[in-house]
Amino acid sequence: WINGRKRFQGGLRADIPVVEQDGVRLKFNPFAKISREQIEAIYSNAKLPPHPLTAKGFLSVGCMPCTSRTSAGEDARAGRWRGTAKTECGIHTTKTS
Template sequence: MTAQQVLVPEAAIASQARSLDLALRAASPAEVIKTALKTVGRENLALVSSFGTESAALLRVMAGVDSAIPVVFLDTGWLFEETLAYRDALIATLGLTDVRSIQPLDENLTREDPDRELWFSDPDACCRIRKVEPLARALKPFSAWINGRKRFQGGARADIPVVEDDGTKLKFNPFANVSREEIEAIYKLAKLPPHPLVASGYLSVGCMPCSSRAAADEDARAGRWRGRQKTECGIHTTKTS
């Protein structure tokens, strides 16, 4: 297979993503999800959720469109017990029918993180074996995925489009344009339970060793990997296959 042949599918995905982004720049989150469904079909679409501090809003909108859309949840082995309990509560509350909890491979953990200290010595490598690789494996059957990134979260997320491509798949960002106030309104209107750690000052929750409390005037993700240059785990900066 020539280099040109390899690049053609990626070029086609990129072109489709640009067209969809242009059409959906002012669309509501529900309209974006409906378009994703229409574009690839439920069997080819997944929503990736951390079941974190703002996740319930996107899951609620998705459930209103189609509660059977597969939801991929990365159970890294380092999550707060509160996050696992919140996942189970939201599944019941929203009537989600296809939530898939994906874990890292035991062989990778044994080989690369036998002492569970990789998060400290090499957080990028820790994220790779606990998040990036499991997500790539989970998304292999799908041709498009939905995630909950918002521009107001700042950092690398400040300029995300509504639709993009990750090199191999369409990637829909239904909440790219929403504000923190709109997220709060969805919680209030739908009477959604907050993540249990919000009351303790966590604006964003990931793995236990790499999440900390943040001040109200900080970016939503200021408490992630605090004190390091790292701002993303890698699932949004790495191709999914």
């Protein structure tokens, strides 16, 4: 399983390894050690456009039920699972057997 979690996103992601064993699943986090600035440089160098929802205030995009707009000055992930204690989608927290 390959995903895009990054340590700079903080919270439960602050110490994620590049490779992790999760039950029967092996997870690869190739961007774990990359900085926000490095991500921005990759996008710029490749001339990739930002996600279209970014301009609408969605700085961290996930599934519809867990994603809301962020306000000026909020952390990018403040719009995820707003109003709950939850910080991660179940695909990242459910252990496989």
